[in-house]
Amino acid sequence: MRLRTLFLSLIIWGAALGKDSDEHPTLPVGAPAPDFSLKGVDGKTYTLSSFREARVLVIVFTCNHCPTAQAYEDRLIRLTDDYRNKGVAVVAIMPNDPRSVQLSELGYTDMGDSFEEMKRRSAEKHFNFQKPGKIPHTQDTRNAIEALLRGLEPPVATTKVFGCSIKWSEKSDWRIKVREEWASEPVKLDTTDVAGLQALVKNNSDKLRLINVWATWCGPCVTEFPDLVDINRMYRRRDFEFITVSADDPTKKDKALKFLQGEMASAANYIFYIDDKYKIIVDDPAIGRYY
Structure with missing residues (x-):
């Protein structure tokens, strides 16, 4: 039966x-x-x-x-x-x-x-x-x-x-095969600026967008990151988009990329450059709420 x-x-x-x-x-x-x-x-x-x-x-x-x-x-x-x-x-x-x-x-x-x-x-x-x-x-x-x-x-x-x-x-x-597929997916880290961040937050797409702002020096960020990667793997076949934004200093880009590669985070990954990152939190509430 x-x-x-x-x-x-x-x-x-x-x-x-x-x-x-x-x-x-x-x-x-x-x-x-x-x-x-x-x-x-x-x-x-x-x-x-x-x-x-x-x-x-x-x-x-x-x-x-x-x-x-x-x-x-x-x-x-x-x-x-x-x-x-x-x-x-x-x-x-x-x-x-x-x-x-x-x-x-x-x-x-x-x-x-x-x-x-x-x-x-x-x-x-x-x-x-x-x-x-x-x-x-x-x-x-x-x-x-x-x-x-x-x-x-x-x-x-x-x-x-x-x-x-x-x-x-x-x-x-199959889980072994799937993990091998995840490991083969390219992991990139692109640079963006304030205008780029504003465009990400505005979200002109038809997808639900989850933006995670993190940094290698942020303990809680590092701890929760694997769960967010799993969420992306769960929902990325639907109208869903996961985006990560590193708050690391751009001079630490290689370190941030290495972390992303270790997590097999093949989502859209960005690191942004601005002299005063805390100023944008105050000046742009839409971006500031992610901090």
Whole structure:
């Protein structure tokens, strides 16, 4: 059951489909529902037999980080409420290994896929089981439930699905590849002036712009910098732009660049030159608020 749902998500990853279809075969229609033993968010451990009293068991494989799953959350809650007193049990299972979720995939969510963060979200795919524990069909959930409650076969055998890829444990190796890609991205440090800073703050682009003013001599700046780099990696595929502005003396440009390279900060990086940097804080509140 888990393999089928997880494999289904990989359909949108065309290049990986052939290999993963061999390693993670889809559970065929009509196959017995395999048992499981999983810890619930309530601290209890559940198995397939925990739901033996249900006439129909709907198992939903979902997760926190996927926008598609999030979009179905309210529908899943309504489905559960509508069939709660009709002998239908709804179970949500989060199948992802949180170590395999990339930072760029966390740019659409307020939480990751760890057990601690897991809450019931929504369905990418539903499996409807009759009481003997067989998978009859996978399709429109409500129609399938109504048919099964009447002892009938669901009218549609299968439906197309969409959503995010399943984060198999072996995908954690991707993090190594991604880090290698980050390391290969060029890191530059350009010089700017007051007019340039004013243009950055004005932001004539259509993107949300995050400007971080920092310096190598600023302890808190150095401490928080890795987190800001992670934020950029999370959101840079969206309408988001991260810009760093070094307040180091321009004679220390090489030192600032070395720091940026060490952090693999491939964002737009600037160092600015002005005789009295504190004067601009007073004269231009728009820039001063970044200090």
